[in-house]
Amino acid sequence: MIFPFPSPSPSLFLPLPLPPSFSDIWNNTWYPKAKDHINTEKTWYVVDATDKILGRLASTIAVHIHGKNLATYTPTIDMGAFVIVFYCMNKFSLLETCSYWYGSGFFLSNLTQYVNAEKVAASGKKRTQKLYRRHSGRPGGMKVETFNQLQQRIPERIIEHAIRGMLPKGRALFNHLKVYKGPDHPHNAQKSIELLIRDKRVQKQR
Amino acid sequence: MTRIKRGYIARRRRKKISLFASSFRGAHSRLTRTVTQQRIRALVSAHRDRDRKKRDFRRLWITRINAVIRGVGISYSYSRLIHNLYMKQLLLNRKILAQIAISNRNCLYMISNEIRK
Numbered sequence: 001m002i003f004p005f006p007s008p009s010p011s012l013f014l015p016l017p018l019p020p021s022f023s024d025i026w027n028n029t030w031y032p033k034a035k036d037h038i039n040t041e042k043t044w045y046v047v048d049a050t051d052k053i054l055g056r057l058a059s060t061i062a063v064h065i066h067g068k069n070l071a072t073y074t075p076t077i078d079m080g081a082f083v084i085v086f087y088c089m090n091k092f093s094l095l096e097t098c099s100y101w102y103g104s105g106f107f108l109s110n111l112t113q114y115v116n117a118e119k120v121a122a123s124g125k126k127r128t129q130k131l132y133r134r135h136s137g138r139p140g141g142m143k144v145e146t147f148n149q150l151q152q153r154i155p156e157r158i159i160e161h162a163i164r165g166m167l168p169k170g171r172a173l174f175n176h177l178k179v180y181k182g183p184d185h186p187h188n189a190q191k192s193i194e195l196l197i198r199d200k201r202v203q204k205q206r
Numbered sequence: 207m208t209r210i211k212r213g214y215i216a217r218r219r220r221k222k223i224s225l226f227a228s229s230f231r232g233a234h235s236r237l238t239r240t241v242t243q244q245r246i247r248a249l250v251s252a253h254r255d256r257d258r259k260k261r262d263f264r265r266l267w268i269t270r271i272n273a274v275i276r277g278v279g280i281s282y283s284y285s286r287l288i289h290n291l292y293m294k295q296l297l298l299n300r301k302i303l304a305q306i307a308i309s310n311r312n313c314l315y316m317i318s319n320e321i322r323k
Contacts, residue, residue: 025305029263071274071307075266198280 032072037079044192046185049087049120054162056202057120061085062166064195065176078172083195084187085159086180087119120158121204122147132161155181267304274307274314282318290321 045064049057067073067080122130130147150158156179167173178187220238227234227241227248234244272284291298298317306314 025309026302029266029301030305030308068269069273069277071270071304071311073270073273075269 030072032074032077032079036072037077043081044084044187044190045081045195046084046086046192047195047197049085049159051119051121051204052197052202053204054120054122054158056199057197058159058162058166060195060197060199060202061177062163065163065173066167078176080173080176082176082178082190082192084178084180084185084190084192086183086185087155088181088183119151119155123204132158264300267300270304271300271307271314274311275318278315278318287318287321290318294321296321 047057047061061083063069065080065083067078070079072079127147132145132147132150133142135142145153147158159179160174160177163177164174178185220241223245224235224238224241227245229235230241230244230248233240235241268284271287275282275284275287296317303314306317
């Protein structure tokens with residue numbers, strides 16, 4: 001098909017206000033300038049990993065770190081967000097801790113309860129059957145661990161291992177993931193937002 | 207035979223070549239033999255990447271459209287959008303859709319809602 005009208009000048013048809021660094025949008029594909037990916041201005045997300053299925057959680061987190069949920073995604077530039085993952089190993093009921101701190105008169109109608117939380121979950125028999133392997137480089141140096149054993153030893157490594165496999169190679173993006181055992185993390189200054197996970201099956205079924 | 211010096215012939219030829227590679231890094235812009243080789247590699251890359259450029263950009267547009275479209279609903283995706291576009295015979299190409307996605311995301315949502323009906 002032939003369109004006989006002349007191409008309009010960019011200034012007439014640009015929708016305002018424009019995102020950063022925009023000139024002739026119909027003839028030049030948008031490419032981020034330096035001020036579009038400053039590390040100090042990126043979003044920080046926070047996720048609670050207790051009782052979530054490992055792979056489904058890791059998939060959503062990896063998408064956010066890589067930046068693939070953004071319209072401004074560029075493969076050569078790190079446009080993604082930072083993600084903090086925390087989970088509690090042995091959770092007491094919140095009721096117990098609060099009544100310990102505030103005395104028994106504390107009224108708890110608005111608080112959620114975390115009772116018998118199971119840390120990061122895996123369906124089926126993966127707790128005893130999923131193997132994590134590593135090799136020291138020397139002959140006969142293969143070391144194998146089950147999911148359960150690794151969770152006892154270094155629980156952060158399970159989530160990191162899952163997400164590292166879903167990110168592009170190199171440490172740059174992987175360093176944007178922060179995993180912490182326990183409900184506290186040192187990133188309170190970043191004012192992180194709760195990460196919305198759209199996969200409905202990420203929560204472990206009881 | 208009379209003696210013939212080659213004079214400036216070779217130098218003239220090499221000057222053209224090293225002009226091409228004058229902005230290359232280190233020895234690649236200074237040493238004549240390396241310069242000739244690097245120029246050839248550069249031209250080969252340019253030739254091959256002229257076709258790659260078309261592929262790469264289309265890939266980028268598709269990824270960007272996909273990223274924005276998946277925000278519409280839980281089971282909407284780039285593939286369904288393109289299917290709907292073709293069913294309604296809307297001729298917007300991926301480049302324009304990607305630029306709309308970045309500049310004016312609501313416009314893209316409007317388009318996708320219209321063609322979904």
